[in-house]
Amino acid sequence: MEKRTTKSGLPKELSVGDVARRSGVTVSTLHFYETKGLVSGYRNAGNQRRYPRSILRRVAVIRIAQRAGLSLSEIREALKTLPDGRPPTMRDWRRMSGTWRQALQDRIENLTKLRDQLDLCIGCGCLSLTDCPLRNPGDIKGKSPQII
């Protein structure tokens, strides 16, 4: 693939293999993403997948969101609000990445809280104490552990 190019020298359409090479994910991952509704493209006369160049950005966005800790289904929902074949506008991108930034921030704060509690407990040899914050974290709901 990557033969027909635009005047800028960039290929107009991409095969799965092209996308795999350039995005850093495998072909099977692209197939998988397609079954999960995360990416889409069209087929050529021979039933092979062809993608517009915007797929590359889309895959990059998916990977970033994964790094931020989102599940593929959350990512799919977020991507639903973006145009699929066309590159997203600045506004589109800001809205989505803003939400993701917040999710990331929440995760960071949770982990930081855990780290600080761990620091306290490393100091005090804790975990034997009935009121150790680490033993009954506020973010775990349901039947809480009894006094140990």
Added chain:
Amino acid sequence: MEKRTTKSGLPKELSVGDVARRSGVTVSTLHFYETKGLVSGYRNAGNQRRYPRSILRRVAVIRIAQRAGLSLSEIREALKTLPDGRPPTMRDWRRMSGTWRQALQDRIENLTKLRDQLDLCIGCGCLSLTDCPLRNPGDIKGKSPQII
């Protein structure tokens, strides 16, 4: 269970059900942890699991380590350095939790870096740029994505 108690009124040995109730994990999780070598106990005459009270601390430690992002096999390895039937000493606990603290800290730093990059890219409408740090993060090794 929880009938025979010490003079302090605390039960001397615990059944799986007791441990489940008091630690906040299910019985099947305890079975599972046993198959994975994370916890152990002994059996009574009727082949039922019995645990010393120190199991409670052990399970608490496992859950904390999970929150910090460690896998069960990593946790198992770390726990190997602790006594199983006896409560760990302060030194034991400090060594282990110190390592975990570091792992946690690394995770926090990675996520923070990602967040900051995301902030930059939210501002600039990035991801179209060939040198966007989000598109080729330093922490992903191997064949890096080509210029998009």
Added chain:
DNA sequence: CATTGACCTCAACCTTACATGAGGTTTTAT
């Protein structure tokens, strides 16, 4: 124009971290 590499689909498999249920035994409570 034949070959080889790239694609196709579909099913099965993998890892992590458990949950569920069947069929049978042991404890506990009345």
Added chain:
DNA sequence: ATAAAACCTCATGTAAGGTTGAGGTCAATG
């Protein structure tokens, strides 16, 4: 003493996020 609650083992299921392989087609190249 008996019923109910709790346990036991072992097999199977679940969910996420893919990977692998078989069997067959398509396309780029000498």
